[in-house]
Amino acid sequence: MPDLTVVGAQWGDEGKGKVVDCLSRTARLVVRYQGGPNAGHTVRARGRETILHQVPSGILSPGAKCVIGCGCVVDPELLAEELAGLARAGVRTRGRLVVDGRAHLIMRWHRRLDRLREERAGAGRIGTTGRGIGPVSTDKVDRVGIRAADLLDEDAFQAKFKRNLAAANWLLMEKFRADPIPQRRLMADCWQATRPLAAMVGDGGALVNEALENGRRVLFEGAQGVHLDIDLGTYPYVTCSSTGVNGVASGVGVSPLWLTEAVGVVKAYTTRVGEGPFPTELAGAEGDTLRVLGGEFGATTGRARRCGWFDAGLVRSSVRYNRFTALALTKLDVLDSLVEIPLATGYRLRPQAGETRGGVVEHFDATRAARLEPLYETMTGWRTPTGHCRSWRELPLAARRYVRRLEELVECPVALVSIGSDREQIIEVKKGALQWLKSG
Known part of the structure; x- marks a missing residue:
């Protein structure tokens, strides 16, 4: 069997990180197909605890290459911190992580909007992690999002950055009566912070399809849980993506007919x-x-x-x-x-x-x-x-x-x-x- 999907079957926090770590030891590819930095997958080995938010848990298996799929949302600043932490722990990531160019990017204004919405909701709050998942998903569905591939073209990135920050500042001032975010310094900071990520951008879907076509072992890693699924979960107290096996095909870019086993x-x-x-x-x-x-x-x-x-x-x-x-x-x-x-x-x-x-x-x-x-x-x-x-x-x-x-x-x-x-x-x-x- 060349593939396996690992899914949380409750409301998240089931221990998927440990299970993926165990099952990925013989995998050639480990692929996150949805979610973002709102996930927290914990693995403990030889007295050391590693918490992974965006990087697939298979990164701790030396023989596995990892992919962050197009169905994920990525915070480039937090990803850089996560990779730096892995490096300090002696985990090699260079050449082992690909970020699909179609994955959408979380910017600082997404996190700020997320937290303000929760604060203003009062008793009607959803209980989000405040990591910007809802606002970035809104941009994605509204077809105005910034994607990882935009990091390969500085002019395109800056144009989208200015447009989206202006829209976010309008919301901050008009809806939340909050101070706007200064553009010039933020753009420079974000562009600098995304440089490590730009080197990892590629066609994750093509990489996974090639592996499956050649019989190589691929493990698909889900985040959150089935009952937080945007369609099947306890709406509106849900996440913004398809968390089950149903999310693999669109979250990676593979045919569902490839999928053979699921845990x-x-x-x-x-x-x-x-x-x-x-x-x-x-x-x-x-x-x-x-x-x-x-x-x-x-x-x-x-x-x-x-x-x-x-x-x-x-x-x-x-x-x-x-x-x-x-x-x-x-x-x-x-x-x-x-x-x-x-x-x-x-x-x-x-x-x-x-x-x-x-x-x-x-x-x-x-x-x-x-x-x-x-x-x-x-x-x-x-x-x-x-x-x-x-x-x-x-x-x-x-x-x-x-x-x-x-x-x-x-x-x-x-x-x-x-x-x-x-x-x-x-x-x-x-x-x-x-x-x-x-x-x-």
């Missing part, structure tokens, strides 16, 4: 950052306990994540949308100390006015999320550390039963289980569940 990454419980519905959310002490045990604070913003029990209906919907070959279950070790572990098997739909009953719902429905009441069953905890386990049989029996029950409920096999933050703390559950692992 959905899920936590052994559920978390969410920002606003929006969350049926299994735990309030008070229970939520605080899970947050502390799991270290649930955002890699990008540092915000505390909302925490809750595993939601089978949520993941079951992700499996339906993406036809996952298998799942990678992360943070099972976070549950090690619990005596009992509730998990939601489905939902009761609260009746609307005039209805006598609402019925039972098996799949998460974003359009009726506010009416979903989770139905729980309780599993016995294992109360034994699992971080030392290196095989499926070494896991406590109760932990294995928990994993098997999740498989039954979401109707998808679990291929990998992560039981710690280090890159080596990951177990292959069943040999051959993924052709990618079998053929690597």
